[in-house]
Amino acid sequence: MKASKLMIDNTLKYNKGLDILKQSPFRITKQRKDLLAYLSKFETTYIPVTEVDAYMQKLYPNASHTTTYRNIKEFSDLGIIEQRTEDGQLNVKFQCDFVTPHHGHFFCQNCHRVIKLDATLAPKLQADLAQFVILTVKLEIFGLCDNCQKNQAS
Template sequence: MNVNKAIDLLKQEGYKFTDKREELIRIFAKQKRYMTAKEVLDFMKDAFPSLSFDTIYRNLSLFSELGIIEETELNGERRYRFQCSGADEHHHHVICLSCGKTKHLEACPLEKMVEPSDDFVITGHKFEIYGYCKTCEI
Protein backbone atom coordinates (compact mmCIF):
# COMPACT_ATOMS: atom_id res chain seq x y z
CA MET A 1 0.00 0.00 0.00
CA ASN A 2 1.12 3.53 -0.68
CA VAL A 3 -0.51 6.93 -0.22
CA ASN A 4 -1.84 7.24 -3.78
CA LYS A 5 -3.21 3.70 -3.80
CA ALA A 6 -4.96 4.31 -0.46
CA ILE A 7 -6.49 7.56 -1.70
CA ASP A 8 -7.62 5.91 -4.94
CA LEU A 9 -9.19 3.06 -2.96
CA LEU A 10 -11.17 5.49 -0.81
CA LYS A 11 -12.48 7.24 -3.91
CA GLN A 12 -13.26 3.97 -5.74
CA GLU A 13 -15.30 2.78 -2.78
CA GLY A 14 -17.30 6.04 -2.80
CA TYR A 15 -15.93 7.53 0.41
CA LYS A 16 -15.45 11.25 0.76
CA PHE A 17 -11.81 12.30 0.51
CA THR A 18 -10.90 14.84 3.19
CA ASP A 19 -7.72 16.54 4.34
CA LYS A 20 -7.98 14.65 7.66
CA ARG A 21 -8.13 11.30 5.89
CA GLU A 22 -5.21 12.26 3.66
CA GLU A 23 -3.15 13.30 6.69
CA LEU A 24 -4.02 10.04 8.48
CA ILE A 25 -2.87 8.05 5.46
CA ARG A 26 0.35 10.07 5.21
CA ILE A 27 1.12 9.47 8.91
CA PHE A 28 0.81 5.71 8.49
CA ALA A 29 2.91 5.77 5.32
CA LYS A 30 5.66 7.72 7.05
CA GLN A 31 5.68 5.88 10.40
CA LYS A 32 5.85 2.30 9.07
CA ARG A 33 5.01 0.86 12.49
CA TYR A 34 2.06 -0.08 14.66
CA MET A 35 0.53 2.93 16.44
CA THR A 36 -2.27 3.45 18.93
CA ALA A 37 -5.22 5.73 18.19
CA LYS A 38 -3.79 8.15 20.78
CA GLU A 39 -0.46 8.32 18.93
CA VAL A 40 -2.33 9.04 15.69
CA LEU A 41 -4.34 11.78 17.41
CA ASP A 42 -1.14 13.28 18.85
CA PHE A 43 0.37 13.46 15.34
CA MET A 44 -2.75 15.20 14.01
CA LYS A 45 -3.76 17.52 16.87
CA ASP A 46 -1.63 20.51 15.79
CA ALA A 47 -3.11 20.56 12.27
CA PHE A 48 -6.64 19.64 13.47
CA PRO A 49 -7.11 20.91 17.06
CA SER A 50 -10.81 19.95 17.23
CA LEU A 51 -10.20 16.37 16.03
CA SER A 52 -11.84 13.78 18.32
CA PHE A 53 -11.06 10.18 19.21
CA ASP A 54 -14.40 9.24 17.65
CA THR A 55 -13.26 10.59 14.28
CA ILE A 56 -9.92 8.80 14.59
CA TYR A 57 -11.58 5.49 15.51
CA ARG A 58 -14.19 5.76 12.74
CA ASN A 59 -11.48 6.34 10.15
CA LEU A 60 -9.24 3.59 11.55
CA SER A 61 -12.18 1.20 11.33
CA LEU A 62 -12.96 2.28 7.76
CA PHE A 63 -9.31 2.04 6.68
CA SER A 64 -9.05 -1.42 8.24
CA GLU A 65 -12.22 -2.57 6.49
CA LEU A 66 -10.86 -1.33 3.15
CA GLY A 67 -7.45 -2.96 3.69
CA ILE A 68 -5.56 0.33 3.88
CA ILE A 69 -4.30 -0.44 7.38
CA GLU A 70 -3.94 -3.63 9.39
CA GLU A 71 -4.64 -4.13 13.09
CA THR A 72 -3.12 -6.06 15.95
CA GLU A 73 -3.38 -6.02 19.72
CA LEU A 74 -0.34 -5.33 21.89
CA ASN A 75 -0.53 -5.19 25.68
CA GLY A 76 -4.33 -5.15 25.54
CA GLU A 77 -4.53 -2.17 23.17
CA ARG A 78 -5.44 -2.07 19.48
CA ARG A 79 -2.67 -0.82 17.23
CA TYR A 80 -2.68 0.02 13.57
CA ARG A 81 -0.17 0.24 10.75
CA PHE A 82 -0.19 0.82 7.01
CA GLN A 83 -1.01 -2.35 5.08
CA CYS A 84 2.17 -4.15 4.06
CA SER A 85 3.17 -3.55 0.45
CA GLY A 86 3.21 -7.31 -0.12
CA ALA A 87 -0.16 -7.85 1.55
CA ASP A 88 -1.17 -10.34 -1.12
CA GLU A 89 1.86 -12.45 -0.22
CA HIS A 90 1.51 -14.66 2.83
CA HIS A 91 3.80 -13.46 5.62
CA HIS A 92 3.96 -12.77 9.34
CA HIS A 93 5.63 -10.15 11.54
CA VAL A 94 8.16 -9.63 14.30
CA ILE A 95 6.90 -6.61 16.26
CA CYS A 96 8.85 -4.38 18.67
CA LEU A 97 6.88 -3.99 21.90
CA SER A 98 8.43 -0.58 22.55
CA CYS A 99 8.27 1.37 19.28
CA GLY A 100 5.91 -0.81 17.19
CA LYS A 101 8.34 -1.30 14.27
CA THR A 102 7.79 -4.49 12.32
CA LYS A 103 9.82 -6.88 10.26
CA HIS A 104 8.45 -9.45 7.82
CA LEU A 105 8.88 -13.15 8.40
CA GLU A 106 8.80 -14.93 5.08
CA ALA A 107 8.39 -18.44 6.50
CA CYS A 108 5.07 -19.57 7.95
CA PRO A 109 5.41 -21.66 11.11
CA LEU A 110 1.86 -22.99 10.73
CA GLU A 111 2.85 -24.96 7.65
CA LYS A 112 5.20 -27.05 9.79
CA MET A 113 2.81 -27.41 12.74
CA VAL A 114 -0.49 -28.36 11.12
CA GLU A 115 -1.08 -31.20 8.70
CA PRO A 116 -3.98 -31.10 6.24
CA SER A 117 -7.20 -32.42 7.72
CA ASP A 118 -10.39 -33.78 6.17
CA ASP A 119 -12.54 -32.56 9.06
CA PHE A 120 -11.30 -28.96 9.34
CA VAL A 121 -10.62 -26.32 6.68
CA ILE A 122 -8.30 -23.47 7.71
CA THR A 123 -9.37 -20.21 6.11
CA GLY A 124 -6.83 -17.90 7.71
CA HIS A 125 -4.46 -17.32 10.59
CA LYS A 126 -2.24 -14.70 12.18
CA PHE A 127 1.20 -15.26 13.68
CA GLU A 128 3.21 -12.52 15.38
CA ILE A 129 6.41 -12.59 17.40
CA TYR A 130 6.96 -9.87 20.00
CA GLY A 131 10.23 -8.52 21.34
CA TYR A 132 12.48 -5.48 21.08
CA CYS A 133 14.30 -4.07 18.06
CA LYS A 134 17.99 -3.14 18.31
CA THR A 135 17.11 0.51 18.92
CA CYS A 136 14.77 -0.30 21.83
CA GLU A 137 16.56 -3.33 23.22
CA ILE A 138 16.56 -3.37 27.00
Template structure:
Protein backbone atom coordinates in the same frame (compact mmCIF):
# COMPACT_ATOMS: atom_id res chain seq x y z
CA UNK B 1 1.14 17.58 1.16
CA UNK B 2 4.56 16.24 0.28
CA UNK B 3 5.43 13.85 -2.54
CA UNK B 4 2.69 11.25 -3.03
CA UNK B 5 3.65 7.83 -1.66
CA UNK B 6 2.46 4.77 -3.67
CA UNK B 7 0.80 3.35 -0.54
CA UNK B 8 -1.28 6.51 -0.22
CA UNK B 9 -2.19 6.50 -3.91
CA UNK B 10 -3.39 2.91 -3.57
CA UNK B 11 -5.31 3.77 -0.40
CA UNK B 12 -7.09 6.66 -2.18
CA UNK B 13 -8.03 4.35 -5.02
CA UNK B 14 -9.69 1.99 -2.52
CA UNK B 15 -11.38 4.83 -0.64
CA UNK B 16 -12.76 6.43 -3.81
CA UNK B 17 -13.98 3.03 -5.02
CA UNK B 18 -15.89 2.62 -1.74
CA UNK B 19 -17.40 6.11 -1.86
CA UNK B 20 -15.20 7.91 0.67
CA UNK B 21 -14.55 11.59 -0.04
CA UNK B 22 -11.14 13.21 -0.14
CA UNK B 23 -10.35 15.39 2.87
CA UNK B 24 -7.09 17.00 3.95
CA UNK B 25 -7.49 15.30 7.33
CA UNK B 26 -7.75 11.84 5.77
CA UNK B 27 -4.78 12.58 3.55
CA UNK B 28 -2.72 13.74 6.55
CA UNK B 29 -3.76 10.63 8.49
CA UNK B 30 -2.71 8.33 5.64
CA UNK B 31 0.54 10.22 5.13
CA UNK B 32 1.41 10.01 8.83
CA UNK B 33 0.77 6.26 8.95
CA UNK B 34 2.70 5.63 5.73
CA UNK B 35 5.68 7.62 7.05
CA UNK B 36 5.74 5.84 10.41
CA UNK B 37 5.42 2.33 8.91
CA UNK B 38 4.91 0.72 12.33
CA UNK B 39 2.03 -0.16 14.60
CA UNK B 40 0.65 2.89 16.38
CA UNK B 41 -2.12 3.21 18.95
CA UNK B 42 -5.07 5.44 18.09
CA UNK B 43 -4.14 7.79 20.95
CA UNK B 44 -0.69 8.47 19.45
CA UNK B 45 -2.23 9.06 16.03
CA UNK B 46 -4.74 11.41 17.63
CA UNK B 47 -1.99 13.37 19.42
CA UNK B 48 -0.17 13.91 16.13
CA UNK B 49 -3.26 14.74 14.08
CA UNK B 50 -4.73 17.13 16.67
CA UNK B 51 -1.53 19.21 16.52
CA UNK B 52 -2.02 19.61 12.78
CA UNK B 53 -5.80 19.93 12.92
CA UNK B 54 -7.11 21.37 16.19
CA UNK B 55 -10.65 20.11 16.68
CA UNK B 56 -10.00 16.79 14.88
CA UNK B 57 -11.85 14.51 17.27
CA UNK B 58 -10.51 11.27 18.69
CA UNK B 59 -13.74 9.51 17.67
CA UNK B 60 -13.31 10.57 14.03
CA UNK B 61 -9.71 9.37 13.95
CA UNK B 62 -10.61 6.09 15.64
CA UNK B 63 -13.50 5.53 13.21
CA UNK B 64 -11.23 6.28 10.21
CA UNK B 65 -8.58 3.86 11.50
CA UNK B 66 -11.18 1.09 11.82
CA UNK B 67 -12.75 1.91 8.46
CA UNK B 68 -9.33 1.86 6.77
CA UNK B 69 -8.62 -1.46 8.46
CA UNK B 70 -11.94 -2.95 7.32
CA UNK B 71 -11.09 -1.87 3.75
CA UNK B 72 -7.69 -3.61 3.90
CA UNK B 73 -5.68 -0.37 3.82
CA UNK B 74 -4.44 -0.82 7.38
CA UNK B 75 -3.54 -3.83 9.49
CA UNK B 76 -4.50 -3.89 13.14
CA UNK B 77 -3.26 -5.86 16.10
CA UNK B 78 -3.83 -5.91 19.83
CA UNK B 79 -0.51 -4.90 21.38
CA UNK B 80 -0.23 -4.61 25.16
CA UNK B 81 -4.02 -4.62 25.48
CA UNK B 82 -4.51 -1.75 23.01
CA UNK B 83 -5.60 -1.84 19.36
CA UNK B 84 -2.82 -0.54 17.10
CA UNK B 85 -2.74 0.20 13.37
CA UNK B 86 -0.24 0.36 10.51
CA UNK B 87 -0.33 0.45 6.73
CA UNK B 88 -0.96 -2.97 5.25
CA UNK B 89 2.30 -4.42 3.97
CA UNK B 90 0.92 -4.91 0.46
CA UNK B 91 0.76 -1.14 0.23
CA UNK B 92 4.47 -0.96 0.94
CA UNK B 93 5.37 -3.28 -1.92
CA UNK B 94 5.46 -6.54 0.03
CA UNK B 95 2.89 -8.66 -1.73
CA UNK B 96 3.92 -12.15 -0.69
CA UNK B 97 2.43 -13.99 2.24
CA UNK B 98 4.43 -13.26 5.38
CA UNK B 99 4.18 -12.66 9.11
CA UNK B 100 5.61 -10.13 11.56
CA UNK B 101 7.85 -9.67 14.53
CA UNK B 102 6.36 -6.69 16.41
CA UNK B 103 8.30 -4.69 18.98
CA UNK B 104 6.15 -4.52 22.11
CA UNK B 105 7.72 -1.16 23.04
CA UNK B 106 7.80 0.96 19.86
CA UNK B 107 5.54 -1.03 17.50
CA UNK B 108 8.23 -1.37 14.82
CA UNK B 109 7.79 -4.48 12.68
CA UNK B 110 10.02 -6.89 10.82
CA UNK B 111 8.69 -9.18 8.14
CA UNK B 112 9.22 -12.92 8.62
CA UNK B 113 9.65 -15.17 5.58
CA UNK B 114 8.69 -18.49 7.16
CA UNK B 115 5.08 -19.49 7.78
CA UNK B 116 4.31 -21.97 10.56
CA UNK B 117 1.05 -23.02 8.87
CA UNK B 118 2.89 -25.62 6.81
CA UNK B 119 3.22 -27.70 9.98
CA UNK B 120 -0.48 -27.41 10.84
CA UNK B 121 -1.79 -28.23 7.36
CA UNK B 122 -0.48 -31.80 7.74
CA UNK B 123 -2.30 -32.15 11.08
CA UNK B 124 -5.56 -30.75 9.68
CA UNK B 125 -6.06 -33.17 6.78
CA UNK B 126 -9.55 -32.82 5.37
CA UNK B 127 -9.99 -29.29 6.75
CA UNK B 128 -10.00 -26.16 4.64
CA UNK B 129 -7.97 -23.37 6.22
CA UNK B 130 -9.46 -20.04 5.19
CA UNK B 131 -7.00 -17.74 6.91
CA UNK B 132 -4.61 -17.32 9.78
CA UNK B 133 -2.58 -14.77 11.67
CA UNK B 134 0.83 -15.28 13.23
CA UNK B 135 2.76 -12.59 15.08
CA UNK B 136 5.82 -12.72 17.31
CA UNK B 137 6.18 -10.06 20.01
CA UNK B 138 9.37 -8.89 21.68
CA UNK B 139 11.79 -5.97 21.84
CA UNK B 140 13.62 -4.69 18.79
CA UNK B 141 17.34 -3.89 18.80
CA UNK B 142 16.70 -0.23 19.71
CA UNK B 143 14.28 -0.95 22.59
CA UNK B 144 16.29 -3.61 24.47
Protein backbone atom coordinates in the same frame (compact mmCIF):
# COMPACT_ATOMS: atom_id res chain seq x y z
CA MET C 1 17.93 4.51 3.58
CA LYS C 2 18.51 7.83 1.84
CA ALA C 3 15.95 10.56 2.45
CA SER C 4 14.92 10.76 -1.23
CA LYS C 5 14.33 6.99 -1.46
CA LEU C 6 12.38 7.07 1.78
CA MET C 7 10.22 9.89 0.44
CA ILE C 8 9.58 7.96 -2.81
CA ASP C 9 8.69 4.80 -0.84
CA ASN C 10 6.29 6.76 1.39
CA THR C 11 4.70 8.37 -1.67
CA LEU C 12 4.18 4.98 -3.32
CA LYS C 13 2.64 3.56 -0.13
CA TYR C 14 0.44 6.62 0.26
CA ASN C 15 -0.72 6.35 -3.37
CA LYS C 16 -1.57 2.65 -2.97
CA GLY C 17 -3.66 3.45 0.10
CA LEU C 18 -5.29 6.38 -1.71
CA ASP C 19 -6.16 4.11 -4.68
CA ILE C 20 -7.88 1.68 -2.32
CA LEU C 21 -9.74 4.55 -0.65
CA LYS C 22 -10.86 5.89 -4.06
CA GLN C 23 -12.35 2.49 -4.91
CA SER C 24 -14.26 2.38 -1.63
CA PRO C 25 -17.63 3.95 -0.85
CA PHE C 26 -15.93 6.49 1.43
CA ARG C 27 -15.43 10.12 0.44
CA ILE C 28 -11.92 11.39 -0.14
CA THR C 29 -11.56 14.23 2.36
CA LYS C 30 -8.52 16.32 3.29
CA GLN C 31 -8.64 14.83 6.78
CA ARG C 32 -8.59 11.25 5.45
CA LYS C 33 -5.75 12.10 3.07
CA ASP C 34 -3.73 13.64 5.93
CA LEU C 35 -4.40 10.60 8.11
CA LEU C 36 -3.35 8.31 5.28
CA ALA C 37 -0.15 10.30 4.70
CA TYR C 38 0.72 10.13 8.40
CA LEU C 39 0.04 6.41 8.70
CA SER C 40 2.04 5.60 5.54
CA LYS C 41 5.18 6.48 7.54
CA PHE C 42 4.54 3.53 9.87
CA GLU C 43 5.03 0.38 7.82
CA THR C 44 7.67 -1.24 10.02
CA THR C 45 6.41 -0.15 13.44
CA TYR C 46 3.06 -0.07 15.16
CA ILE C 47 1.90 3.22 16.65
CA PRO C 48 -0.72 3.60 19.39
CA VAL C 49 -4.03 4.93 18.10
CA THR C 50 -3.90 7.55 20.85
CA GLU C 51 -0.74 8.98 19.22
CA VAL C 52 -2.45 9.01 15.83
CA ASP C 53 -5.40 10.82 17.38
CA ALA C 54 -3.09 13.36 19.07
CA TYR C 55 -1.40 14.06 15.72
CA MET C 56 -4.75 14.54 13.99
CA GLN C 57 -5.95 16.83 16.81
CA LYS C 58 -2.95 19.09 16.14
CA LEU C 59 -3.94 19.33 12.47
CA TYR C 60 -7.68 19.54 13.12
CA PRO C 61 -8.29 20.90 16.64
CA ASN C 62 -12.06 21.05 16.11
CA ALA C 63 -12.39 17.51 14.78
CA SER C 64 -13.86 14.91 17.09
CA HIS C 65 -11.84 11.99 18.38
CA THR C 66 -14.62 9.77 17.05
CA THR C 67 -13.85 10.87 13.49
CA THR C 68 -10.22 9.75 13.76
CA TYR C 69 -11.17 6.42 15.33
CA ARG C 70 -13.88 5.84 12.69
CA ASN C 71 -11.42 6.61 9.88
CA ILE C 72 -8.89 4.21 11.40
CA LYS C 73 -11.53 1.47 11.52
CA GLU C 74 -12.51 2.17 7.91
CA PHE C 75 -8.86 2.03 6.81
CA SER C 76 -8.48 -1.27 8.66
CA ASP C 77 -11.64 -2.70 7.06
CA LEU C 78 -10.27 -1.70 3.64
CA GLY C 79 -6.92 -3.39 4.39
CA ILE C 80 -4.95 -0.13 4.23
CA ILE C 81 -3.70 -0.52 7.79
CA GLU C 82 -3.16 -3.40 10.19
CA GLN C 83 -4.34 -3.39 13.81
CA ARG C 84 -3.26 -5.23 16.91
CA THR C 85 -3.97 -4.85 20.57
CA GLU C 86 -1.12 -4.96 23.05
CA ASP C 87 -1.58 -4.49 26.79
CA GLY C 88 -5.16 -3.35 26.18
CA GLN C 89 -4.07 -0.60 23.77
CA LEU C 90 -4.98 -0.53 20.09
CA ASN C 91 -1.98 -0.05 17.79
CA VAL C 92 -1.90 0.40 14.03
CA LYS C 93 0.60 0.36 11.19
CA PHE C 94 0.38 0.81 7.46
CA GLN C 95 -0.23 -2.38 5.47
CA CYS C 96 3.16 -3.83 4.54
CA ASP C 97 1.85 -6.23 1.88
CA PHE C 98 -1.19 -5.36 -0.21
CA VAL C 99 -0.76 -8.53 -2.30
CA THR C 100 -0.71 -11.01 0.60
CA PRO C 101 -2.71 -9.41 3.41
CA HIS C 102 -2.69 -12.65 5.44
CA HIS C 103 0.87 -12.74 6.67
CA GLY C 104 2.75 -12.86 9.94
CA HIS C 105 5.16 -10.56 11.71
CA PHE C 106 8.39 -10.79 13.63
CA PHE C 107 8.49 -8.25 16.48
CA CYS C 108 11.85 -7.10 17.83
CA GLN C 109 11.50 -6.83 21.60
CA ASN C 110 14.31 -4.27 21.75
CA CYS C 111 13.85 -1.72 18.93
CA HIS C 112 10.18 -2.59 18.20
CA ARG C 113 10.83 -3.03 14.48
CA VAL C 114 8.21 -5.17 12.75
CA ILE C 115 9.26 -7.48 9.91
CA LYS C 116 6.74 -9.12 7.58
CA LEU C 117 6.73 -12.92 7.47
CA ASP C 118 5.14 -14.93 4.70
CA ALA C 119 2.52 -16.96 6.58
CA THR C 120 1.94 -19.17 3.53
CA LEU C 121 5.28 -20.84 4.25
CA ALA C 122 3.55 -23.32 6.55
CA PRO C 123 2.48 -26.14 4.19
CA LYS C 124 2.78 -28.78 6.94
CA LEU C 125 0.40 -26.82 9.14
CA GLN C 126 -2.00 -26.34 6.23
CA ALA C 127 -1.83 -30.07 5.47
CA ASP C 128 -2.56 -30.89 9.12
CA LEU C 129 -5.61 -28.63 8.97
CA ALA C 130 -6.78 -29.68 5.49
CA GLN C 131 -10.24 -30.63 6.79
CA PHE C 132 -10.74 -27.12 8.19
CA VAL C 133 -11.43 -23.83 6.45
CA ILE C 134 -8.76 -21.30 7.44
CA LEU C 135 -10.29 -17.82 7.53
CA THR C 136 -7.29 -15.87 8.71
CA VAL C 137 -3.73 -16.44 9.81
CA LYS C 138 -2.20 -14.54 12.71
CA LEU C 139 1.43 -15.46 13.07
CA GLU C 140 3.47 -13.42 15.55
CA ILE C 141 7.03 -14.23 16.51
CA PHE C 142 8.93 -12.21 19.14
CA GLY C 143 12.67 -11.91 19.62
CA LEU C 144 15.69 -9.77 18.73
CA CYS C 145 16.26 -8.54 15.18
CA ASP C 146 19.59 -8.81 13.40
CA ASN C 147 20.51 -5.18 14.12
CA CYS C 148 19.85 -5.48 17.86
CA GLN C 149 21.82 -8.72 18.03
CA LYS C 150 24.80 -6.99 16.37
CA ASN C 151 24.53 -4.05 18.78
CA GLN C 152 24.46 -6.37 21.80
CA ALA C 153 27.48 -8.32 20.52
CA SER C 154 29.62 -5.19 20.15
